Amino acid sequence: MINVAPVILCGGSGTRLWPLSRTGFPKQFLCLTGSESLFQQAARRLSDLSSEDILVSDPLIVTGEDHRFLASEQLREIGVALGGALLEPVGRNTAPALTLAALAAIEGEGDPILVVTPADQTVIDSTAFSSAMQSAIYEAEHGSIVILGIVPDCPETGYGYIQIESCTSSEEVLTVKRFIEKPDESTAEAYLAEGGYFWNAGIFVIKASVWLKVLEQFRPDIFDATCSAWSKRTIDSQFTRPGKAEFSMIPSESVDYAVLEHCPGSAFPIKMVPLDAGWSDLGAWDAVWKVLPKDGDGNAHIGDVLTTNSKNTLVHATSRLVGLVGVKDVIVVETPDAVLVVDKSHSQDVKHIVSTLGRQRREEHTLHRKVHRPWGWYDSIDEGGRFKVKRILVKPKASLSLQKHHHRAEHWIVVRGTAEITNGSQNFILTENQSTYIPLGEVHRLANPGTIPLEIIEVQSGGYLGEDDIVRFEDNYGR
Template structure:
């Protein structure tokens, strides 16, 4: 029985899908497309990779490498999946995919249920969290072939990669040049990796037939990755190992959180898996093999890609939410919070959220990143957070704001509570509209029900909790000289934020 550990790399920010994807709620956690329209890309990735188990493959717990700030988004979505046991490896900052995979390899070798006499060395099956695949069966078979390729190598040095059958002269992907001779498990030797080409070169690659898109999905032993990294980028291995040695571990229910040392992790050189190791492997002592995948794959790198994989109507339009279209063709229209209409347009991307609207020509949808850069330069909050913000205890929605006031709608999950906190610059009025609220207000603890209210003075220590079995909703009215989210002093917090 082959021991296999699924690894989900879940650290991207997805800025090209703004305004729906933001740094506080990136695209992998969005429901955009795929076989199951009710699941996020993250959830789809987990279920796809766990589907490779068979009579010869035994799966261990799924390792998810994600940002510390996204741990509760990941946890909430994990809890919606049945029979998935996972460990979350939490990065304090983004250092690209090479350090992320190194964390997973170290956890796989000596983490929970790990090293036995130093011989624990599972095969890692690695996939990003933000891709779509239409043919799940073909995907499963291709990954199983990759596992067989790695198992067949007695030297434990082979790396297998999925290469995507190209459908167009795409300039947005790197390419893999293969040797045309196939092996016993439908694998090809990789001769070379090539950078993203111009349009003319991409057409040459397409015509050649031996160039495939690089999917960013790999299969290799944990020890193989660590040995290859030691060979090609020992500085990354050393720095990541130092962060690993300084790790801390805690849990939420059955899910384990592993946190590498923050100061040590922030000192790791930033590099991708491809640049650090994979592109150096051809003709090295780490042979790299490729299994072809023709399964309707897409990495959703821009809004045009979302249009391509979406369900198009007779005019080539893909719509979501409350939309009305007339004399409109080949467009993507997404409405989040209100009616969006389009009249007499074609080849457009129209994305509406509660606090932003983005309109782009489909051919230029990659350039949304320039808008995100402007938002960052202007320090605008729309880059980072939606109007409705997920929190580990529930969510809040900033419904109105003006000079010296802000109005929020807040929902608290059953049994959850906000931190014990205070604000230097604002007072708060709370009105319960649904459920039961337990409120700490200074030295007092009171219980409020629907239509009851209370006042939290500026500088007062307070906490909001839901002791009931149904969601609690309140309206919060803030007033004061400064209403920023950073005016919070936490004294106690269930979620480790104090």
């Protein structure tokens, strides 16, 4: 049996897909092309690689502290067990991230093949994907570094390219000649006309020991610094945290720059398997439009949308009706707290709006109105000078931390389910249509002892209503 350890690189913020993608809920966790998020689609694709001679373990996730519960919950929703989560204290690009995964994978005295993919891509033909990946796995078993090259269908300037050595049409595994930076349009057109060029999707297959060996050869500084951070790791259930101070000292570098671009012609063979499976990285809203089903006028609509005399539009409505009249090549993305309208040809420029939001320190840069937490979520539905109203959902058997606030009091009204309340020295149960009052400064906790979700309406009142006005005494999630 060939042992395979899937590795999902789950970083990035997807700024060009704002306002749906935000720092607190980035694009890999969004359902953009169906009923599952891009992260869930990636996990499912990798788990489907098993065959008679390929044994696929539970996936390793490399992500940040803020997204650890979101990732584990989304895996639970699709029935995929978490093999482990490696939590980066700061972003250091993909080379250190993969090194953490390789160090974790070889701890069990084995040397599995790492199948590495970003979490924010989509593939239409899952059968073709599995076939290409299995070919790559067989090649990597012999010690090669294997990458997947996307068969190009247009002169794309947003991707790096891979040039292969000359080959025959019958070859499944090709030899990489060189890697090329993102080209201008005329150069990209020449690549397509000449043939032998593929898009670099950032998907690759390599034995854990081979990755560590080749990294030590080409970037010993990254290798040594990441090993140092790994030696200072702490483990909390399935979450592994490398040493923060040590990890912060690692040079930030991608897998491509650190290693892969140095491999052609070196002692480390690097191969490529073509992938023609309807791949997209959904890097901007125009890419989302391309992969979605469309009507006869080229319109792709999600949510409550009405149009007349409009062509080639994308509308993503999440909370209200959106109407379009007499427009074309327009993208409209509606969320409860922000609306984006952009010409389809300027989709890449959405990142400038996000940069402005960041400079102004606006909440729309990082959080949705509806904020997910490990115990459930809350939705801030109204706010005034000295009050805020939230709708709160607590998952079955989950609870918030034991806490208090210095600047606000709270009123809780149960609208669904059963609430177990700690309010100072009192402990009691509330059911639908019952309520309680939490005085300013009182130690309290909200829990759901039942088997259905608990929903309450919370009315906060006070002089300061920020989320940082919280003192935790006990917390099930290590916050």
